[in-house]
Amino acid sequence: MLSEFDLIKQYFQRPRPGQAVLGIGDDCALLAPSPGMQMAISSDMLVEDRHFFAGADARMLGHKCLAVNLSDLAAMGAKPVAFTLALALPAADRDWLSGFSAGLFALADQHGCELIGGDTTKGPLNICITIFGELAPGHALRRDAAMAGDDLWISGSLGDARLALAGYHKEYALDDAAQVAAGARMHMPTPRVALGLALANARLAHAAIDISDGLVGDLAHILAASKVGATLDVDALPAGPVLAAQPQALRRRFCAAGGDDYELCFTAARAQREAIIAAGVACGSAVTRVGTIDAAPGLRLVDAAGSALDLQLAGFDHFASA
Amino acid sequence: MLSEFDLIKQYFQRPRPGQAVLGIGDDCALLAPSPGMQMAISSDMLVEDRHFFAGADARMLGHKCLAVNLSDLAAMGAKPVAFTLALALPAADRDWLSGFSAGLFALADQHGCELIGGDTTKGPLNICITIFGELAPGHALRRDAAMAGDDLWISGSLGDARLALAGYHKEYALDDAAQVAAGARMHMPTPRVALGLALANARLAHAAIDISDGLVGDLAHILAASKVGATLDVDALPAGPVLAAQPQALRRRFCAAGGDDYELCFTAARAQREAIIAAGVACGSAVTRVGTIDAAPGLRLVDAAGSALDLQLAGFDHFASA
Numbered sequence: 239m240l241s242e243f244d245l246i247k248q249y250f251q252r253p254r255p256g257q258a259v260l261g262i263g264d265d266c267a268l269l270a271p272s273p274g275m276q277m278a279i280s281s282d283m284l285v286e287d288r289h290f291f292a293g294a295d296a297r298m299l300g301h302k303c304l305a306v307n308l309s310d311l312a313a314m315g316a317k318p319v320a321f322t323l324a325l326a327l328p329a330a331d332r333d334w335l336s337g338f339s340a341g342l343f344a345l346a347d348q349h350g351c352e353l354i355g356g357d358t359t360k361g362p363l364n365i366c367i368t369i370f371g372e373l374a375p376g377h378a379l380r381r382d383a384a385m386a387g388d389d390l391w392i393s394g395s396l397g398d399a400r401l402a403l404a405g406y407h408k409e410y411a412l413d414d415a416a417q418v419a420a421g422a423r424m425h426m427p428t429p430r431v432a433l434g435l436a437l438a439n440a441r442l443a444h445a446a447i448d449i450s451d452g453l454v455g456d457l458a459h460i461l462a463a464s465k466v467g468a469t470l471d472v473d474a475l476p477a478g479p480v481l482a483a484q485p486q487a488l489r490r491r492f493c494a495a496g497g498d499d500y501e502l503c504f505t506a507a508r509a510q511r512e513a514i515i516a517a518g519v520a521c522g523s524a525v526t527r528v529g530t531i532d533a534a535p536g537l538r539l540v541d542a543a544g545s546a547l548d549l550q551l552a553g554f555d556h557f558a559s560a
Numbered sequence: 561m562l563s564e565f566d567l568i569k570q571y572f573q574r575p576r577p578g579q580a581v582l583g584i585g586d587d588c589a590l591l592a593p594s595p596g597m598q599m600a601i602s603s604d605m606l607v608e609d610r611h612f613f614a615g616a617d618a619r620m621l622g623h624k625c626l627a628v629n630l631s632d633l634a635a636m637g638a639k640p641v642a643f644t645l646a647l648a649l650p651a652a653d654r655d656w657l658s659g660f661s662a663g664l665f666a667l668a669d670q671h672g673c674e675l676i677g678g679d680t681t682k683g684p685l686n687i688c689i690t691i692f693g694e695l696a697p698g699h700a701l702r703r704d705a706a707m708a709g710d711d712l713w714i715s716g717s718l719g720d721a722r723l724a725l726a727g728y729h730k731e732y733a734l735d736d737a738a739q740v741a742a743g744a745r746m747h748m749p750t751p752r753v754a755l756g757l758a759l760a761n762a763r764l765a766h767a768a769i770d771i772s773d774g775l776v777g778d779l780a781h782i783l784a785a786s787k788v789g790a791t792l793d794v795d796a797l798p799a800g801p802v803l804a805a806q807p808q809a810l811r812r813r814f815c816a817a818g819g820d821d822y823e824l825c826f827t828a829a830r831a832q833r834e835a836i837i838a839a840g841v842a843c844g845s846a847v848t849r850v851g852t853i854d855a856a857p858g859l860r861l862v863d864a865a866g867s868a869l870d871l872q873l874a875g876f877d878h879f880a881s882a
Binding site: 259260263264265266267268269270271273276277278279280281282283285286287288289310311313314316322323324325326354355356357359360361362364366368370371373375378380381382446447448463 | 581582585586587588589590591592593595598599600601602603604605607608609610611632633635636638644645646647648676677678679681682683684686688690692693695697700702703704768769770785
């Protein structure tokens, strides 16, 4: 019989090499912020059958839950420090716990991000991580900082996660190899932490957001917060390797409004083009220029020739299609 | 149709008078810690049918979700600063949201604790709050700080929440007035924030914990972490007003192992007795001396005459009775 306290001790409590003064095992964890730094804080809740399939591989799920939170720090330009994990589990299943914690800690260790506390309870599977990062005052990549004339950039590639979902749902036929390759992007997203840090620390970018609900929907948040518009060259969007081999209409849709990409969309002055490309190389993340920020409000989608495109897209809303 | 973003804007986004540099509406919130202070962090996840009844009053639920987190800060001696809220909802029900946010913010405002971010998604009802407090280095009321010879203290009163549960479950017959009065303690617990702060700031207490799973079970965490034992005078435990009118056997059981009390159990040197009583008066929380910390390991329950009691108790474990 695995008790709540044994479960925490066996699967989640580790020797702590991190920044925490006090980790798991008291009423609160204690964190000593670095002098003069601000804390960046984000929470993401992942629910079975909503954010992941019932029976999803536990190791990949452990990775993904932390990855989506790290992606929020990346989009702010903050350095990961620590996180809490609240977990509702239908049962204390040793195989699941072992896989989940392995996937979680493999990614946490890559980023020096320490598990400092949380909660464990019985209930429908639900995973809520709150993550803490640090950044220097004034360095945050805020959504309200885009300026007319800025270039619009995208990290990595888009749409393979959405393509995998289409394959799983049989809305689109994918062969097995393509399904597996696209599925890897959906289940094991790569948070662009190093790139976000580089953009913020060297003051290369103005605004940034991570693309979780689809580029067009997420970009709209930057445009609204910054009171600007944008022109987006849909054919310049970097399709993921599996999506790149699919027909143009699908490529355009899934690049522009895929969801689950966890790439960075950011804006920067034209004068920073060389430095941004160099930062991308240094961080191992491709960076692609895909449009411009305009003074005129609204988002204009255009093709490679500059002609207007109407893709009939909408961002993802958890309660819209309920 | 209430979208995810409208939901956040209408029910959870407010003008911010707090300490946050940036609140709801970006990838992360930004918090500027007070110079030299440590951050105390705690997460609690509340699940329908586990921590509260299906159909529970939304306003009281909003209160309780934040109260249990504030109670963790109180048990550490930290001053509340801010919190994040992650919410999985079966549907975007306006009445529920309106009641829940009213209960939540009424308590948050009492403690100057600002909602700075979170997540909203569709799913089985699940409420996860992560709370942030501040304290001076070395002032935390840690579980491992109890010392042999310390007095053992309890704030407020115990057992009425457990009595209410017994009434709801028909394991014990309560008349309507008693059920309502005891139920108020279960649904609207009072976090002992001011008392925790006073104990920590004036260095009055050594160890502390908040009583959520029942006194005996929670006290065991202090004893294990501090490598000490204790003698607990069960008949000295302050029963809640409704429980106080019930038979002795029930009183003893529900005081010693009730659960959902959210009172503080703390240890302090004998020399602090007067100061602790004065702090209790100043904070409006009763404080009662209920035993002593011993060098010999183990917890000894005794009655008013000092004779050993065996109540056959166990702490609450979320996976033990699964």
